[in-house]
Amino acid sequence: MLTDQEIRERITEVISEEFELEPSRLVPEATLYDDLGLDSLDAVDMVVAMEKSFGVKLANEEAIKAVRTMDDLCRLIINLKK
């Protein structure tokens, strides 16, 4: 069982690799669209990457749409893993 901190670290790793972003930019308050420059296509790939890495299903589209920051994403995955 991963700790919350381990999940956060893994998410940083996956997002960094998937979107070729420096891990140092992936701070909790970083917004996915404005700060990190991701867009609607990237959002699709982000869901795929999370599902693959954590073995979860991100089926709740409203919850995904509500994700604005790295912290939001981490909380979503942490909750799903519980």
Next chain:
Amino acid sequence: MTVNRVVITGRGAVSPLGIGAAKLIEGVWQGRSGVKIMDEWRQIKGMRAVTAAPVPEVDAKSLLPRAMRRTMGDMAIHAALAAREAVEDAGLSADLLGSGRVGAAIGSTTGSPEAYESFYEKFLAERSIEELKSGFFFKIMSHSCAANVCLALGITGEQWSPASACSSSAQALGLGYILIKSGRQDVVLCGGADEVHHSVTMVFDVLKAASRNHELPLTTPRPFDINRDGVVCGGGAGILVLESLESAKARSADILGEILGFGHINDCSHIANPHTDSMSAAMGAALREAGVAGKEIDYVNAHATGTLQGDIAEAGAIIRTVGNKVPVSSFKGHIGHTLGAAGALETIIMLEIMRRQEVIPTLHLENPDPQCGGIALPREIVPRKIETMIKNNFALGGVNTSLVFRRWH
């Protein structure tokens, strides 16, 4: 209707001989071939043709940002790199590219076969799209190269993507010529791309039109030779900047040549077999539009892929339209048959032939086939005064194209 003169002001290439037009030209003048054995194809049941001319590995990550690469298969990556080189060569500004007066006509046989295969490999095994990434469709769509190039370069004019296999980029050049001639666009990036992939070569293998000569050192394909045994598929992308003479002069652009005529004839006699009448009709139409007599042609760049039937049919068409004294050669021995890229990559070599005033021979041609009707086939680099040239590209499905070019003074 406006009738503009159409000139060429830029070129860009990604070919089996390397990245950039300079690598292509250098390789051709050195008489090098990009053909190699594809050992992994030997594992495919029934596959007997295992040579190809692939593009050397490209470090796309260092050359294109992720946001562009995510929707590009190899062919679109190659097209984008070639287009960027062509735009730099022509000196087109970002303002002009985004003015709406610049368009793109970039074709390919299909979208990326590698992307198709990687999707279906998983889909057919698991009947699942759960791990499907957003970029998939943009890699396989038929206008993948044109769309990705427009996005990468900020082109806001007309976007076209002729898809006619082996004549895709010749059609693109013809289309760009028509768009500029008619005044719809001032500049059009024209060309095409295709990937080396077993699913492409196997098409020719099934039709018994692919070379099965795997003897080392490789001397295949060998167009017009009595021992030719078929096509070797190649990959890459070629892009030319076509521009109205008025626009080129206004920008003080270097002019590499002029397009005088485009012949484009459909052949209804057979979906696969080459047809001398249709080939010569295409050449004749290009010459008529150019206002050039056959005897004025100084060099013929043949489509000649090294198939038994195709080379004979084309030689007959060449004799009929320009006679048997004009030097003829094919570049398929150097770069293989680059399919959707062939028309554009070969035109880039032709422009250099015109610049250097030297005819390049057909690589690997040793014993000309008497059935090729005694056309003039140089065996070494020959100095020659070259003012006017004609080039052929033909495709399965009945497409026959010819373009006439003239040197710019």
